[in-house]
Amino acid sequence: VGTAGHPSAHLCAHLERIRAALHLGPVVDVACGRGRHTLALAEHAIPVLGIDRNAAHLTELMRSARARSLPVALLRADLEIGDELPLLPERCGAVLVFRYLHRPLLPGLVRALRPGGLLLYETFTMHQKEFGYGPVNPDFLLAAGELTEQFRALRVIESWEGVDTGSPPAAVARIAAIKP
Numbered sequence: 661v662g663t664a665g666h667p668s669a670h671l672c673a674h675l676e677r678i679r680a681a682l683h684l685g686p687v688v689d690v691a692c693g694r695g696r697h698t699l700a701l702a703e704h705a706i707p708v709l710g711i712d713r714n715a716a717h718l719t720e721l722m723r724s725a726r727a728r729s730l731p732v733a734l735l736r737a738d739l740e741i742g743d744e745l746p747l748l749p750e751r752c753g754a755v756l757v758f759r760y761l762h763r764p765l766l767p768g769l770v771r772a773l774r775p776g777g778l779l780l781y782e783t784f785t786m787h788q789k790e791f792g793y794g795p796v797n798p799d800f801l802l803a804a805g806e807l808t809e810q811f812r813a814l815r816v817i818e819s820w821e822g823v824d825t826g827s828p829p830a831a832v833a834r835i836a837a838i839k840p
């Protein structure tokens with residue numbers, strides 16, 4: 661696991677869907693951080709492009725990937741300049757976002773997917789404020805039902821929000837959805 665931490669159960673539940681999406685195009689871990697999910701997927705022989713603006717996180721992630729000969733590519737970019745991923749539109753097989761929210765980018769995530777591509781999203785809801793850690797700024801917290809509303813153009817496979825009783829517990833919303 662290393663410093664990147666354990667992958668989310670949401671990612672693990674959709675692992676085979678992510679693998680299947682690879683034939684459409686790259687799997688992109690948006691705001692990948694130290695690579696909790698990038699590394700977990702690469703360990704399952706799923707190549708991943710991780711994007712983040714934090715050079716130190718990316719350096720640490722690349723070091724871990726190289727040490728284990730894992731199929732990881734990284735791109736350093738500020739995702740809050742403009743409203744698109746720094747990729748050609750309609751090329752990605754899967755777009756994954758965990759614990760990152762920049763609302764102006766949400767339509768751009770959908771544009772980045774090829775038709776048939778998979779979106780997996782999981783981040784904190786407003787109730788996270790009750791847990792004493794994580795973001796408190798409402799810009800970084802989802803309102804009730806917001807993920808399904810934001811991604812209403814997609815075909816939803818799974819949508820859930822509540823308290824994930826992991827360690828530590830977290831108030832999160834999750835969606836898995838396919839671009840028609």
Ligand SMILES: C[S@@+](CC[C@H](N)C(=O)[O-])C[C@H]1O[C@@H](n2cnc3c(N)ncnc32)[C@H](O)[C@@H]1O
Binds near residue numbers: 664691717758
């Ligand atoms: C809470 S961490 C989540 C990391 C990873 N997705 C995970 O779930 O473990 C949020 C990440 O978003 C990245 N981030 C924040 N603002 C960003 C921006 N404007 N552009 C790119 N990455 C950004 C941070 O560098 C950090 O790695």
